[in-house]
Amino acid sequence: MSEPGGGTAPVLSLRGVSKSYGPVRALSGVHLDLHPGTVHCLAGENGAGKSTLIKILTGAVQRDAGDYVIQGRDMRRGITPAEARTAGVGVVYQELSLLNDLTVADNLCMGTFPSRAGFVDRRRQRDAARAMLERVGLADLDLSRTVGELPTATRQLVEIARVLSRDAKVVIFDEPTTALSAEEGHALLERVKALRDEGVAVLYVTHRMEEMFAIGDTVTVLRDGTHVVTRPMSDFDEDSLIAAMVGRTITNLYPGPREDARREGEARLEVRGLRPVDFPEPVDLSVRAGEIVGLAGLLGSGRSELLRAVFGADPVTEGRVLLDGRPVPRGSTRKAARRGIGLLTEDRKESGLLPELSIEENIAIASWRTAGVRGLVHGPRVRRHVEQAVDGLRLRFGDWGDPVSSLSGGNQQKVLIARWRALGARVLLLDEPTKGVDVGAKADIYRIVADLAAAGLAIVVVSSYLPELLGLCDRVVVVRERRLVADLPAAEATEEKVLALASPRGADRVAAPPSAPSAAARQRHDVRTVESS
The missing domain is CATH 3.40.50.300 (P-loop containing nucleotide triphosphate hydrolases)
Known part of the structure; x- marks a missing residue:
């Protein structure tokens, strides 16, 4: 198997990286190499360790063990986000970090305003902002518009422009197309390919399989915080990649015929x-x-x-x-x-779940009258009511009293479905x-x-x-x-x-x-x- 990146040395490497949160092992001995001019996909189920790995790369979380090297330079254990950015690591999160009430120009130059005699030099700021936008195909965007007025896809590109302005050698994309339409998502993938062709090392994280196959050169699979495999994307088809991610064979995602x-x-x-x-x-x-x-x-x-x-x-x-x-x-x-009639909203965290309540309480909250006795909460009856509502849903959790926020996204959706089942x-x-x-x-x-x-x-x-x-x-x-x-x-x-x-x-x-x-x-x-x- 040829070395990713055509034999070039990796711009970023992790060796034996581990991270624990109390008794929970989030990462255990993970290896990762990112080469310039390649798109490296990071695959795995929720809870596999992808988010923790991204946080370690960006300095948001400190690793417990292992080596972190960027362009041959050893990164200290307590690296900060500012140090990671200076070293050349940029990230575009699903939830963008732009300030919606500020203009495009102000967002692009945040922290690096050009000045003259102690005042912001607006002409130089506009020139710098325009140069940033040209790199992502937004040369005609009005710099005076507030970011909150822009479509989501345009905001994504503004964020990418800001990341690239810091001379990023590595750009991490974390679920970047979740809020985009199909056409907008396709345009973003083309922009990712352009970055790869410019020699940037891209780490791409998504749950959408077709995106990985469309742009990925290499894929690393994590499962339960451990490194499963790193291989060229061409070595996989959809079924084999899913099997590597989940540890079981899923012959098709969709259910069978329903006469x-x-x-x-x-x-x-x-x-x-x-x-x-x-x-x-x-x-x-x-x-x-x-x-x-x-x-x-x-x-x-x-x-x-x-x-x-x-x-x-x-x-x-x-x-x-x-x-x-x-x-x-x-x-x-x-x-x-x-x-x-039951509704599962698009944003389960904002308008569906009650994160401060337990799993059991989130399921039973809409049907207390059914589960109670004479208007009073009856613990054993509520528990039986909830257990009936989750029957067959394959809900994975530790204890009924655990906060619902401790569950993965898929299990949170199952809780909401169970809530409506409980209500009939x-x-x-x-x-x-x-x-x-x-x-x-x-x-x-x-x-x-x-x-x-x-x-x-x-x-x-x-x-x-x-x-x-x-x-x-x-x-x-x-x-x-x-x-x-x-x-x-x-x-x-x-x-x-x-x-x-x-x-x-x-x-x-x-x-x-x-x-x-x-x-x-x-x-x-x-x-x-x-x-x-």
């Missing part, structure tokens, strides 16, 4: 003439019991707003929501929940259900969604990841500019067709004859299983 979903039946959820605020026309949507319907569209198309309006969280100007033929009172999330939900509205979730937990969540549909729930899924919708859903409804513009059976949908319909002037870009089913759609007719090795 019940294709049977004609009564609508469980009906949206009739519902018009959320800012929607140009009313919306009609029907979902049968046992059916999974996906909502596809670009960011800002109105997908999430429609879910929130159905749940009563956002105001509407007209229309009705019916559950099993009975109207659901408008504008009340409490009444919607009691009638049997008959309709589930899922907004980005696998956002920030590793591949093993994704397979679990897909199976759970399919099982819930098989049990008779009507399910609506919003996702920015089209393979997820095509592989999981029975129908895909396309949302464009706050209108429902197409309703496609998954077996007839392709990523290209859905993207064309979702884009502005999309209807004019779709070819008249129906496209062949996509690979993800065709796989829905295969037998898919998850096996333990």
Whole structure:
């Protein structure tokens, strides 16, 4: 096997790096080499140690043992973030560090303002900022705009420009496309390739397998804090990489065929003439019991707003929501929940979980009346109630009393699903259900969604990841500019067709004859299983 980087010496090396938090071993004897002009992917499930490794590289966390070398220089054990940046290590986090209330120019020059006679030299600042932006293809961006006004993808590029301005030899990307649309994500990957071609060493961390195969030269797999393997990306296919990450074979992420979903039946959820605020026309949507319907569209198309309006969280100007033929009172999330509608929001930490409460309390919080006795909390009954709600969800945790914040992203999503099961939900509205979730937990969540549909729930899924919708859903409804513009059976949908319909002037870009089913759609007719090795 040829040496990564075409035989060049690594710009950054870790040898035998370990880190513990009390009795918990986060990293144990990890090795890593990053070569100039290569994209090195870091793969592993949540809890594998990826975040800890990034924090050690950037000086945010101090290693307990092992060697850290940058361009032949040994880094001391207590290296600070400022020292790591000076040594040439830059990082672009999923949650950007830009200050939204400041201008683009001020953000780019933060900490390095050019001055003259004790005052900021605005002309030199603009020249420096413009040079930074040119490197990432944003030469025409208005320097006086505040960062908070910019689209997420543009903010990502501004952050990259700032990192590169510090003469970074290594740039770490931590889940950079999570909040981007498919087109924006593709553009960012092209920018990463350009950095590689300039000779920068890139460490790329993502849960999206297709991104690793699109740009990765080398991959290092971590599992439970240990180094599993480092090999060229070309040595893997998706199945073998997943097996290395999770320690078991996942023959396909998506559930098998569900014959019940294709049977004609009564609508469980009906949206009739519902018009959320800012929607140009009313919306009609029907979902049968046992059916999974996906909502596809670009960011800002109105997908999430429609879910929130159905749940009563956002105001509407007209229309009705019916559950099993009975109207659901408008504008009340409490009444919607009691009638049997549940919503998993896109941001589970901000508007879903209660991080200061325990796992048990987070599950039972919406159904105390059911689990209590005469209005009082009854501990044993609550415990039985919660255990029934998590049955079959494969929730991994230490103790019911542990804080919910101690769980991985996938297990936190399972807690939220259990909360709605405990309340007896008959309709589930899922907004980005696998956002920030590793591949093993994704397979679990897909199976759970399919099982819930098989049990008779009507399910609506919003996702920015089209393979997820095509592989999981029975129908895909396309949302464009706050209108429902197409309703496609998954077996007839392709990523290209859905993207064309979702884009502005999309209807004019779709070819008249129906496209062949996509690979993800065709796989829905295969037998898919998850096996333990």
